[in-house]
Amino acid sequence: MHSRTASCSCGQLTIEVHGEPRGVGVCHCLACQRRTGSVFAALAGFAPPYKVSGAATEYVRVGDRGAKFTFRFCPVCGTSVFHTEEGYEDRYVSVAVGAFADPTFPPPEDSVYDSRRHPWVQLPPGITRYETDPD
Ligand SMILES: [Zn+2]
Ligand SMILES: [Zn+2]
Numbered sequence: 001m002h003s004r005t006a007s008c009s010c011g012q013l014t015i016e017v018h019g020e021p022r023g024v025g026v027c028h029c030l031a032c033q034r035r036t037g038s039v040f041a042a043l044a045g046f047a048p049p050y051k052v053s054g055a056a057t058e059y060v061r062v063g064d065r066g067a068k069f070t071f072r073f074c075p076v077c078g079t080s081v082f083h084t085e086e087g088y089e090d091r092y093v094s095v096a097v098g099a100f101a102d103p104t105f106p107p108p109e110d111s112v113y114d115s116r117r118h119p120w121v122q123l124p125p126g127i128t129r130y131e132t133d134p135d
Contacts, residue, residue, distance in 0.1 A: 006099035008079035013054035013072070015082050015095060017046035022092060025110035028117040029133075031061060035071065035080060039118045042097035042108060050093050056081070065133060110134070 007014045021044035032041035056072035063069060068086035073079060082095045097105055107124045111117070114129040123129075 004100055004102070006081055006095045007101070008054075008074035008077050008081050008099065010074060010077035010079075012076055013056050013074040013079070013081050014052070015093070015099075016051040016053075017093070017095060018049070019047065021046055021106060023110065024097065024106050024108045025112055026108045026123070027112040028115075028121070029113035030116055031063075032113075033116070035059075035061075036096075040121060043094045044097050044100075044105070045092040045094050047092055048090060052082075063133065 001018045002020070003016055003018045005014050005016045024042070024044045027041045027043065028039070033039055035041070052072075055075055057075045059071045059073065061069050061071065069083050070086070071083040072081055074081065079099065080096055081099050082093055084093055109128060111123050111127050111129045112134060113132055115131045117123075
């Protein structure tokens with residue numbers, strides 16, 4: 001099966017995933033803007049199994065609807081690489097698309113928290129927009 005490896009900036013924290021993403025999305029929420037330092041987050045969900053190498057620091061954030069997300073970032077360089085959602089760890093892992101450093105990565109299908117999108121950010125035609133969190 002096709003595999004891809006996402007890596008932090010310094011290279012010590014990596015995650016290898018297999019197969020095609022189950023979904024690719026961008027999130028414009030203010031929490032994602034802060035946690036990434038960018039104006040939106042781009043995430044791809046992959047089904048297990050996946051393989052993590054290196055040390056990760058965990059940060060748990062509770063979403064607007066009570067979901068608990070555990071973000072993993074590199075303690076050396078600070079790059080956010082992936083996160084899981086409590087109760088769904090065995091179903092998918094969400095990987096930061098930028099950590100693949102692959103401009104041919106599939107484009108997003110969903111735009112979440114479109115109400116917080118910086119107006120200059122243009123999205124691909126046909127993308128599904130959600131004003132806030134869809135679930
Ligand atoms: Zn690093
Ligand atoms: Zn978000």
